[in-house]
Amino acid sequence: MNAIFIMAFVLASCLTGAYFLHKPIRILNRDKVLYLFGVAALLLGLRLFQVLWERGPGQPRFSDPIFGWNEPVFLSAAIMVLVVCALLVPIVIRRGEERKSAGKGAEETERLLAAVLSASPVGFCLLKEDIIQWVNQALCDILGRGAEELEGRSIAGLYAEEGEHERVKTQLLNGCTSSEGAGAAACWIRGNGSTLHCLLQAAPTGMSTLDGKRVLAVMDTSELKRKEEALLESEERYRRFFEEDLAAAYVSTPDGRLLSCNPAFVRIFGFPSVEAAITSDLNFLQPASDSEAGVVELIRKRKKIENYRCELNRCDGKRVHVVMNAVGTFTRQGELTLLKGYLLDVTDQKNLEEQLRQAQKMEAVGRLAGGIAHDFNNLLTAITGYADTLESNLKGEDALRKNAEEIRRAAERAAALTSQLLAFSRKQVLRPRVLDLRDVVARMEEMLRRLIGENIALCTAVDEGLWRVKADQGQIEQVIMNLVVNARDAMPQGGRLLIEARNVELDGSYVSRHMAVNPGSYVLLAVSDDGMGMSSETISHLFEPFYTTKEQGKGTGLGLATVYGIVTQSGGHIWVYSEPGEGTTFKIYLPRVEGEVEEVLPARQEAIPVEGSETILLVEDDDLVRNMICETLKQNGYTMLNAASGDEALNLCGDHEGVIDLLVTDVVMPGMNGRELAERLSTAYPRLKTLFISGYTDHGIVHNGILDPETDFLQKPFKLDALARKIRQIMDS
Secondary structure, three states: OHHHHHHHHHHHHHHHHHHHHOOHHHHHHHOHHHHHHHHHHHHHHHHHHHHHHHOOOOOOOOOOOOOOOOOOHHHHHHHHHHHHHHHHHHHHHHHHHHHHHHHHHHHHHHHHHHHHHHOOOOEEEEEEOOEEEEEOHHHHHHHOOOHHHHOOOEHHHHEOOOOHHHHHHHHHHHHOOOOOOEEEEEEEEOOOOOEEEEEEEEOOHHHOOHHHOEEEEEEEOHHHHHHHHHHHHHHHHHHHHHHHOOOEEEEEOOOOEEEEEOHHHHHHHOOOOHHHHHOOEHHHHOOHHHOHHHHHHHHHHHOEEEEEEEEEEOOOOOEEEEEEEEEEEEOOOOOEEEEEEEEEEOHHHHHHHHHHHHHHHHHHHHHHHHHHHHHHHHHHHHHHHHHHHHHHHOOOOOHHHHHHHHHHHHHHHHHHHHHHHHHHOOOOOEOOEEEOHHHHHHHHHHHHHHHHOOOEEEEEEEOOOOOEEEEOHHHHHHHHHHHHHHHHHOOOOOEEEEEEEEEEEEOHHHHHHOOOOOOEEEEEEEEEEOOOOOOHHHHHOOOOOOOOOOOOOOOOOOHHHHHHHHHHHOOOEEEEEEOOOOOEEEEEEEEOEOOOOOOOOOOOOOOOOOOOOOEEEEEOOOHHHHHHHHHHHHHOOOEEEEEOOHHHHHHHHHHOOOOOOEEEEEOOOOOOOHHHHHHHHHHHOOOOEEEEEEOOOOOOOEEOOEEOOOOOEEEOOOOHHHHHHHHHHHHHO
């Protein structure tokens, strides 16, 4: 039994000594007495182990002295135990006091920490295993909740989204090993149900409070979040403004190196992409007459340029008109380092302005041509009438009869010219009806082949299901004829001529580039050739009357002017595409109409008498024409009343006591026009019939060139027998 006790004591002494000595520096720093106790216990254990190891036959018993004393081994061990206990008891007592003091210190530290955190404007809480132990007032204010509502509940219930707590917790735990702690963004729910954007900051692992509590800082970042979102939104707006702006924005260096640009810049100058534009040299964009260096020098002098108009080159070599606003960035020494500019593409505007100027010029020339045609038609009416009278009074073998015939033929040629002038000025009378251009082209094809000759190949491409148009068939045929003749003359060595007709829809994009064109459905009639083509200068004068590029005596210059007038008066528009050496294409757009094609039956040729006995009121401001008509109608048996104006005609009717059967009046007269006169006389003579005659019509009896229904009209110049037949037809109807 003593042996067992001694062995246990030996083992305990060795282990105790080894425990207190395995980290001697730490123990020595904390408690030197405890360290010495470990040394003594270890030496005692080793001595007892030596005694037991050396004990054997002939060796001392346990009662023999251990240290050379006379006490037995058991007594020596007991003494040593008492010595160890005497040394250990004060240490244990002191350790207890230290723990008690440490507990009081921890409580004091926690109270101090709570006092400090309570006064902080930042939200703080103490957590223990995700349970909120304590919160400061700042956190209560941030969350809009009371402390009693928060303390004791799990922090997981504050998160706005499911699973967010675990994510944030993992992020905080992973970061707590660093000396700076860990932070994570989170969304919590306020007391009123709104979302709180906050930043959670956890203390490092070594800064945990007593009892495993951990400090968690909560900072309200809602306002910061709103500002960040506002900043992102502002940046997005700026990006969209920069990228979607119709103006070309760019930044470049003074030597022409492009640093940045928006998609509008790419589109205007024909680059394949922004990246391709960035690698380009801006100097090639501008013509030599208006180089980039000139713009740079202006900015160096003026610091900026505003509304600077210039013409630039695109990647494909085409020109683009722009308005430039640019500003320079300068160093303190005044050196230009950057150019920031906006370019607004005004090419379409420039083209529209040119179209407007051209239209105004054509309108002015048209008014002039119409006025000339009016006066000439009056003269030609008299010349034709007197030539017919002279011819009818001369016998067939009379030599003067041939002279009268030549006078009449010359008057007819002059009348054809004035007719073309009227067509250009859009003052001729149209007789529109619903047409199928497919039928019109088909009927003309054989005649057109004979017209252009064998060295030119005529091709037609007319779509099935072509929409209907409303126009004067004779005028449309004249348009096609004139364009084909123009194409033939452009190919003296032969070539290919194509006539196309198809349905098209003109959208806002097309309309924005062409003046006086409305979006909608149209029938396109195109005539193309592969002849010599035309320059832009020639195209700008193409539709002007008497303008021609042909040799003198080869053309009047009225063919295309007539085409322009007919198309415009028919409610359509014409556009020409041509380049030197690339041929020419004329495109005519006529509005689509609904309805069936109107067939015109051939007029029956019947013998109409020219004599009569009715009373006719003739109102004509041209004395020559009035006298000729009056003399002719008197010879046919009519009673004539003559007046030179509307007012004179009204006075004449007031003095006349008999019946007036027919009013023959010019349309365009000084003062009262023919339409107004007819309306005034209709009240006094309800059965009065009216025949309008004119070489130039305004809106008195026609609207957009279309004669008012139930209106009888005779175009000047006319033959006297045609006038007589027309009067008899009206009187007998």
